[in-house]
Amino acid sequence: xxxxxxxxxxxxxxxxxxKSVVVILVGAPxxxxxxxxxxxxxxxxxxxxxxxxxxxxNGKSGTKAQCLKSAASALKGGKSVFIDRCNLDREQRxxxxxxxxxxxxxxxxxxxxxxxxxxxxxxxxxxxxGKLQGGxxxxxxxxxxxxxxxxxLSEGFTRITLCQNESDVQACLNTYSALGPxxxxxxxYFGQKNPDAKIQLGIxxxxxxxxxxxxxxISDASRIQSSFSPQVLQEKNPGYKRAENxxxxxxxxxxxLKECEDLAVCSAGSHILNDAPTLAFPSISxxxxxxxLEKASDIIIEKVEEFVNKLGxxxxxxxxxxxxSKILSLVKAKATEKNIDSSKFFTFVGDxxxxxxxxxxxxxVIANAANWRLKPGGGGVNASIFNAAGPALEVATKExxxxxxxxxxxxxxxxxxxxLFTREGITHVIHVLGPxxxxxRPNCLNxxxxxxxxxLRDAYTSLFEDFASIVKTQxxxxxxxxxxxxxxxxxxxxxxxxxxxxxxxxxxxxxxREDVDDYDRSKKCKASLYEVEANIHDFRTEKEHTNNDKxxxxxxxxxxxxxxxxxxxxxxxxxxxxxxxxxxxxxVILHDLYPKARRHLLVLTRYEGLDCxxxxxxxxxxxxxxxxxxxxxxxxxxxxxDASLIFRLGYHSGPSMRQLHLHVxxxxxxxxxxxxxxxxxxxNTAFFYDSVDVIEDVSNHGKAxxxxxxxxxxxxxxxxxCRSAHPNIPRLKSHISNCRAPFPHSLLQSGxxxxxx
DNA sequence: GTTCTAGAAC
DNA sequence: GTTCTAGAAC
Numbered sequence: 001x002x003x004x005x006x007x008x009x010x011x012x013x014x015x016x017x018x019k020s021v022v023v024i025l026v027g028a029p030x031x032x033x034x035x036x037x038x039x040x041x042x043x044x045x046x047x048x049x050x051x052x053x054x055x056x057x058n059g060k061s062g063t064k065a066q067c068l069k070s071a072a073s074a075l076k077g078g079k080s081v082f083i084d085r086c087n088l089d090r091e092q093r094x095x096x097x098x099x100x101x102x103x104x105x106x107x108x109x110x111x112x113x114x115x116x117x118x119x120x121x122x123x124x125x126x127x128x129x130g131k132l133q134g135g136x137x138x139x140x141x142x143x144x145x146x147x148x149x150x151x152x153l154s155e156g157f158t159r160i161t162l163c164q165n166e167s168d169v170q171a172c173l174n175t176y177s178a179l180g181p182x183x184x185x186x187x188x189y190f191g192q193k194n195p196d197a198k199i200q201l202g203i204x205x206x207x208x209x210x211x212x213x214x215x216x217x218i219s220d221a222s223r224i225q226s227s228f229s230p231q232v233l234q235e236k237n238p239g240y241k242r243a244e245n246x247x248x249x250x251x252x253x254x255x256x257l258k259e260c261e262d263l264a265v266c267s268a269g270s271h272i273l274n275d276a277p278t279l280a281f282p283s284i285s286x287x288x289x290x291x292x293l294e295k296a297s298d299i300i301i302e303k304v305e306e307f308v309n310k311l312g313x314x315x316x317x318x319x320x321x322x323x324x325s326k327i328l329s330l331v332k333a334k335a336t337e338k339n340i341d342s343s344k345f346f347t348f349v350g351d352x353x354x355x356x357x358x359x360x361x362x363x364x365v366i367a368n369a370a371n372w373r374l375k376p377g378g379g380g381v382n383a384s385i386f387n388a389a390g391p392a393l394e395v396a397t398k399e400x401x402x403x404x405x406x407x408x409x410x411x412x413x414x415x416x417x418x419x420l421f422t423r424e425g426i427t428h429v430i431h432v433l434g435p436x437x438x439x440x441r442p443n444c445l446n447x448x449x450x451x452x453x454x455x456l457r458d459a460y461t462s463l464f465e466d467f468a469s470i471v472k473t474q475x476x477x478x479x480x481x482x483x484x485x486x487x488x489x490x491x492x493x494x495x496x497x498x499x500x501x502x503x504x505x506x507x508x509x510x511x512x513r514e515d516v517d518d519y520d521r522s523k524k525c526k527a528s529l530y531e532v533e534a535n536i537h538d539f540r541t542e543k544e545h546t547n548n549d550k551x552x553x554x555x556x557x558x559x560x561x562x563x564x565x566x567x568x569x570x571x572x573x574x575x576x577x578x579x580x581x582x583x584x585x586x587x588v589i590l591h592d593l594y595p596k597a598r599r600h601l602l603v604l605t606r607y608e609g610l611d612c613x614x615x616x617x618x619x620x621x622x623x624x625x626x627x628x629x630x631x632x633x634x635x636x637x638x639x640x641x642d643a644s645l646i647f648r649l650g651y652h653s654g655p656s657m658r659q660l661h662l663h664v665x666x667x668x669x670x671x672x673x674x675x676x677x678x679x680x681x682x683x684n685t686a687f688f689y690d691s692v693d694v695i696e697d698v699s700n701h702g703k704a705x706x707x708x709x710x711x712x713x714x715x716x717x718x719x720x721x722c723r724s725a726h727p728n729i730p731r732l733k734s735h736i737s738n739c740r741a742p743f744p745h746s747l748l749q750s751g752x753x754x755x756x757x
Numbered sequence: 758g759t760t761c762t763a764g765a766a767c
Numbered sequence: 768g769t770t771c772t773a774g775a776a777c
Contacts, residue, residue, distance in 0.1 A: 120766095120767090560758090560777080561777080562758060562759080562777065563758070565758080566758095593758080593759095594758075594759075655758095656758050657758060673759090675759090676771095676772075676773085677772080677773090678773095714773095728770085728771060728772080729771080729772090730770080730771080758777105759776105759777085760775105760776085760777080761774100761775085761776080761777100762773100762774095762775090762776105763772105763773095763774095763775105764771105764772095764773100765770100765771085765772080765773100766769100766770080766771075766772090767768105767769085767770070767771090
């Protein structure tokens with residue numbers, strides 16, 4: 001609209017009249033609205049009026065009507081106007097937006113800063129214009145923020161700037177301060193955060209993607225060759241032993257590269273150099289299980305299409321051994337037809353256990369067309385993967401599951417001892433079982449393709465979901481605490497090989513060749529991925545604990561020595577009579593050593609190897625129910641002693657202690673051991689996974705949906721009943737000791753609180 | 758998981 | 768000066 005009027009004016013040759021702006025500030029008390037206006041008015045050469053409801057009443061509290069009137073007259077006088085009041089919901093803003101017109105743009109500047117900050121600023125004010133200061137401020141800010149509604153362009157704004165931190169505010173200040181009488185600023189929504197941006201950035205950072213623009217390196221075949229050739233591996237990695245003679249090792253020459261280009265849907269160079277998390281998978285059920293190739297290729301395409309965009313910056317690669325593979329050419333043709341992004345999905349010819357070392361393809365997760373017993377042998381992909389991975393894979397697989405149903409998958413972290421990890425950089429094998437159409441094999445579906453197609457779809461869904469969850473965990477860790485390994489990528493290697501030479505990229509002389517950089521980069525990747533399974537702390541202490549069982553071949557996650565306490569109790573509860581309350585066949589009940597409430601118990605599984613929620617599968621449903629029932633029995637006992645207590649039962653999404661344990665905790669949180677943000681948030685954010693929800697998720701989806709986002713633990717402190725925010729733990733504790741507000745709706749449902757208040 | 762403590766915030 | 772947090776060490 002505005003543009004049309006402007007263009008029309010231009011067309012008529014009229015001079016464009018200078019436009020006034022109404023800037024509606026949106027923010028809680030203490031968010032810095034007045035300061036913002038004052039600073040702009042100090043530097044901007046444009047005439048401004050600040051309409052402030054707190055001052056407009058001349059001592060008495062002002063009204064909205066007074067503000068509107070005053071704003072309209074300022075606009076008439078050619079001034080631009082700040083509406084300095086909270087304007088937190090749409091209704092409050094509505095009348096002010098109507099001040100806009102052909103020569104008046106309406107902007108919103110949203111000061112959406114943490115509640116904690118606004119409260120602390122409000123509290124310490126001594127001469128606030130609105131008389132909002134001292135103790136009342138927190139309650140007021142909290143109440144106001146509850147009805148916060150971020151402005152939308154559809155309300156009639158031509159420009160919205162969302163500021164969520166001090167630097168956003170500063171940038172916005174700069175924009176408005178620089179505004180002269182004739183200047184305009186671009187229209188649109190600024191500062192809105194893409195919810196995926198953080199994760200994407202994490203992956204990019206972790207893979208150092210920015211340094212490897214595929215287009216630039218694609219033509220540089222020699223660089224591709226040297227970065228993946230065994231010579232480089234051996235140079236940098238003296239402990240790495242290979243059976244083959246180095247000279248006979250197939251190196252990716254330009255000719256090879258040409259061949260790859262021919263085979264892949266699009267040019268192979270970018271595939272080879274692309275460091276995005278990559279899943280290589282064989283076609284499921286089409287070989288020994290004799291599934292119809294046409295139908296199978298349709299299902300592959302369907303599932304790939306469904307996931308390829310959902311998964312973000314990752315690659316799915318369908319692999320087969322031969323150039324003459326029918327399924328590969330079918331899928332390739334259909335992928336082209338469907339216009340599937342060939343950088344995210346393509347077909348590839350090669351041995352799935354040697355795609356990096358022999359074909360130069362970076363990948364980190366492979367799928368195995370497994371048998372239902374999850375055992376080696378049987379020929380085909382299964383035999384080849386178990387052979388290549390060594391015995392460690394069988395052991396690690398056993399830890400995850402004993403068998404597999406058709407249509408299901410199970411992800412197994414590959415032990416660092418496996419050649420697939422050391423040679424190829426593969427961190428996980430996902431076993432998948434497809435439907436069987438071969439009458440020579442057990443559980444044949446007798447040509448029932450209605451069931452068969454459904455099972456095959458399920459199999460791919462499960463496979464891609466497992467891959468997604470691995471990628472998510474890796475991205476989280478990559479941007480998380482493993483900075484040390486990332487900056488010192490060879491730390492892992494140094495340790496494993498017993499080589500103690502310090503290698504710090506900062507102190508080291510510049511790498512002699514660029515390709516060494518490439519090597520480092522791929523190593524960084526491996527080290528970071530490895531970090532998923534073993535926390536960095538353990539690399540430092542392993543030397544002192546070489547006999548410790550945690551470095552055995554089945555290593556799926558290394559826990560620090562302090563994290564073993566529950567495991568030891570679970571294995572030998574009779575030796576811990578001092579803390580253990582009850583010993584049953586499957587579980588042990590004990591007091592939390594550092595209770596975070598008046599009543600705080602742990603129901604501990606006695607299953608060895610079941611360390612946290614991520615490992616929980618359908619076969620554990622009975623155990624989960626037992627844990628819940630035993631917890632509830634103790635709740636009843638506690639309620640007989642004190643009927644005023646309210647309990648919640650749940651798991652920590654990312655526990656610090658090994659051995660799956662259910663927290664049974666009263667909701668008073670009256671404890672001297674509750675000392676920091678992490679303590680509070682681990683029981684009062686989504687990090688706390690209600691037992692009822694875990695049971696439901698596992699029975700519906702076969703596993704608990706991952707949500708152990710570390711950032712949950714550092715979010716602002718909010719009361720679990722009235723949801724008010726508090727600046728620190730002591731204040732929060734003093735609030736919760738008095739707060740009798742009803743619990744939030746979500747907690748009152750599905751039996752999350754016992755008994756329901 | 759806790760303890761310890763430097764230094765930021767008040 | 769005192770309170771509080773956050774990171775390292777265990």
